Amino acid sequence: MLARKSSSLEGKLLPHEWTTKVADLMNGTYAIECQSRHRVFDVYGQAFPDELLVIVSFISTENRGEAPITCFLSSDALSLSTAQELKKTQELFIEIAGQFYDEIFSNSNWDDWEPNWQEVEYEKKKYFYKLSRENIALTVEADRILKEAGFDPEDTE
Numbered sequence: 001m002l003a004r005k006s007s008s009l010e011g012k013l014l015p016h017e018w019t020t021k022v023a024d025l026m027n028g029t030y031a032i033e034c035q036s037r038h039r040v041f042d043v044y045g046q047a048f049p050d051e052l053l054v055i056v057s058f059i060s061t062e063n064r065g066e067a068p069i070t071c072f073l074s075s076d077a078l079s080l081s082t083a084q085e086l087k088k089t090q091e092l093f094i095e096i097a098g099q100f101y102d103e104i105f106s107n108s109n110w111d112d113w114e115p116n117w118q119e120v121e122y123e124k125k126k127y128f129y130k131l132s133r134e135n136i137a138l139t140v141e142a143d144r145i146l147k148e149a150g151f152d153p154e155d156t157e
Contacts (some may be wrong), residue, residue, distance in 0.1 A: 003046065004074040004117050004128050012052065019043040022094055025146030026056060029098065033105050039064045044136050046070050050077045052089060056097040057136050067133035071100045074117070074128040084154065089125075096122055100131065 003011060026041035027034055028100045038061050041063055044055040052075045073093045080086045104110045114142040121127075 002044075002055065002072070002136070003051055003074075004050065005051045007048045007050065009049055011048040011051075014045030014047060014054070018090070019045055022054075022056070023093065026097070026101075030105065032103060033101075035086055037146070039068075042137065043070075044140070048077070051075065052077060052086070054079055054090070054093045054097075055136050056101075057134075058101065058139075059135065068135050069101075069104060070132050070134050070136060071097050072130045072132070073097060077098075092122060092125070092127070096120070096127065096129065100129070 020043075023041050023043040026043070030041070036105060037058075039058050040061055042057045042059050043054070044057070045052075047053075054073045055070060056073075057068045057070040059068040068075070073096055075089050075093075080089055103112075112131070113133070117128045117130050119128055
C-alpha cells in the first residue's frame, strides 16, 4: 500500500502529463546529480477520496538492484476542496521534495531515512512525508500482478 490512509477505494492516478512534467523538472534541476550518480527521477501520484499522494523517486538507470531514494508526500483531501488549492498543494509538494533532495545531495554521508509517515508544517499547512528505499515501479507492478491473481495487496487479514 502506497497511501498513508487506508481506503477501500482505489486511488485515481494523477495525469501522466503532470507526473512527466514534474519528473522532467526534477531531472533538469538536478542534472549534475543525475549524471554523476547514473540516476533519474520518476514521479508517481494518486488522488484518493481523502488524500493526495505524490511520490518522487531517484532511481538508478544502470543497476535495477540499486535501491532508490524515494520521497512520499501526502495531504488530506479536506485541504484540497478547490482546484486552486489542489494546484497549490501540487506545487508545494514539488518544493518540499526539492528541499529533501537538496539536503540529500548536499551531504555525501546522508542516511536519514524515515520509513514511517511524519507530519510536517509547510507554509502554514499540514503535510505528511516519509523517505524510503522503496522502488515504486516494482511495488505498483507487484500489486497489479497480485490483483490479477485474485489477491488483494491491501487486505492484511
